[in-house]
Amino acid sequence: MTLLGLALAAFVGGGAAALLATRSPRWASRFGVGGALLGSALGLVPAVEVLCGRSLPGVALAWSVPGGTLALALDPLSAFFLVPVLAITAATAAYGGSYLSAEAGHKLLGPAWLWFDWLAASLVLVVTARNGLLFLIAWEAMTLTSYFLVIFHHERDAVPRAGWIYLAATHLGTAFLLVLFGLLAQDTGSLDFARWDPPHAGAFGLFALALVGFGTKAGLFPFHLWLPEAHPVAPSHVSALLSGVMIKMGVYGLLRMLSILGPPNAASGAVLLAMGLASGLFGVLLALVQHDLKRLLAYHSIENIGIIVLGVGLAWIAASAGATGVAALALAGALLHVWNHALFKSLLFLAAGAIGRSAGTQDLERLGGLLKRMPWTGATFLVGAVAICGLPPLNGFVSEFLIYAAAFKGAASSSAPSAALWAPIGGLALIGGLAAACFAKAAGVAFLGEPRSAEAAGASEVEPVMRAAMLCLAAACVALGLAGPLGLAASLGPVEQLLGPERGITSVARSMTPVLWSVGAVGACVALAALALAGLRRRVLRRRSVRIAGTWDCGFVAPSPRMQYTASSFAQPLTRLFAPVVRARTIGEGPAGTFPRPTSFASRSTDVAEGVFAGLFGAVAALAMRLRPLQAGSTQVYVLYTVLAALALLLWKLV
Secondary structure, three states: OHHHHHHHHHHHHHHHHHOOOOOHHHHHHHHHHHHHHHHHHHHHHHHHHHHOOOOOHHHHHEEOOOOOOOOEOOHHHHHHHHHHHHHHHHHHHHHHHHHHHHOOOOOOOOHHHHHHHHHHHHHHHHEEEEEEEHHHHHHHHHHHHHHHHHHOOOOOOHHHHHHHHHHHHHHHHHHHHHHHHHHHHHHHOOOOOOOOOOOOHHHHHHEEEEEEEEHHHHOOOOOOOOOHHHHHHHHHHHHHHHHHHHOHHHHHHHHHHHOOOOOOOOOHHHHHHHHHHHHHHHHHHHOOOOOOHHHHHHHHHHHHHHHHHHHHHHHHHHHHOOOHHHHHHHHHHHHHHHHHHHHHHHHHHHHHHHHHHHHHOHHHHHHOOHHOOOOHHHHHHHHHHHHHOOOOHHHHHHHHHHHHHHHHHHOOOOOOOOOHHHHHHHHHHHHHHHHHHHHHHHHHHHHOOOOOOOOHOOOOOHHHHHHHHHHHHHHHHHHHHHHHHHHHHHHHHHHHHHHOOOOOOHHHHHHHHHHHHHHHHHHHHHHHHHHHHHHHHHHHHOOOOOOOOOOOOOOOOOOHHOOOHHHHHHHHHEEEEEEHOOOOOEOOOOOOOOOOOOEEEEEEOOOHHHHHOOOOOOOEEEEHHHHHHHHOOHHHHHHHHHOOOOOOOHHHHHO
């Protein structure tokens, strides 16, 4: 735990040093990046040790705040989530140092690095806190630091609104957590997690509070409204950190509370399974109709959170029916998908940032032909695209395969409710197919064909440090795909912690090791064969003259980039099929007549959650404006508020 304390000190100190050096953008970035890299390296050591089986003593210090102790600990569940937190923090910090250099002329970089490093520190505290009050303090610090990062470009029109939606949504979720922690601490009088016992009654109500509170941070449908608003407007390295690890804090918190609320039950598992399926399908369908690349990726975060929650729900249903082996397999797949999503989604956001930096836009309708101009970015984006679609031999396939295997084994087992376990099989298949269609659209429109704008035509490859960060994440996606059993082995510690240490509980999960090694071996052979053929082709063509000519154009003598498929036209058959869900609408009319006039045609989609929560957020804003006179700006008035609140609490306690 000493190294973990030093990691926190590095994050806090690096951010503070960056703020002090804010007049020098170069030194501010150096301190910010250095603090993030040092803190990540120090923190990874104890996290990996715990995942390898070592038990580390926790820390419990007395503090003046009522409700327990300042308690920190690192168990397998915390360590499993801490690894992606620190790994993605390091990759995004290195990328961000180069990415933000373009902002040095008109932005102060010191505050940005302060919030970045302190966000990393708050993420570490969230997964290691063992006291409810300390957890909520870290949770609030995570929210506020990420908010300031989201509004980095506050001068742009859409950014303040996106930041406000994020702040309002996450604080509404925190309100549910306050109630949850208060009810759990009611019997013991302590906020220490270790003293909380499973409730004798009302467990499902507490589960509902945890689901809303943590589901809002995770971006789980229908509490996801903030996510597609905040992620696209944040700097790309921040978007990668938010999507790669911060939303996983919602998954971590939910799993931590499920372990406290008692043994798994079918009711909570069914709710998780249903919400996971809804999130996965809704997220991928809304991603399919997006034109902005980062907004498309944001909706895919909703989809992948749905896959993770689906796996947890599947595990809880199986465990409640006594099929502990099936439960272990499903939970291992869900946990491993936490790692996998952190890698490929961070990679995709960094690649999207490189595109925006070089081409000046992330609008798919204005891109095209980037693979020739940005070969390294294009190659890493394609790796992330294949991984997120769950295709072998990359890492996304491994975790989704484990969930598939658990569903099939559970459906075929007499000890599990087969009707409930067939649903995720069809749901995952549909999600995977739609994800493949979506990334065929995104990669094809952005990187293939001809440029659709002058900005895309003038694009070039980004700086070496940015390329190196993307290549490291792409290599990790390949490594976890080829060596899937190692990721599976790392997840078994948290699985045993959540489901119980009974003998044989992870035997079914371990039985998948030979299958995964076989998949990795076949994938490696195919990759080596492809590289060999590519090398052979290059060697053969080197000895011959290659003639370059235009492609066949159906007899049309003046082709232009406008004749290519657009992102909208590529997705139109599917958006028409799922029109009731994506709520796509067309703007403009097509050409008519023998000599048509100039016309325009576009399509837009509406998120159903906007209509649901717009009224709620509007009511919150109206209430805030009515309460604004209470903020008088006078210290004496604020002291009076404190005294009145203390008196009210004293009277309530006496009564």
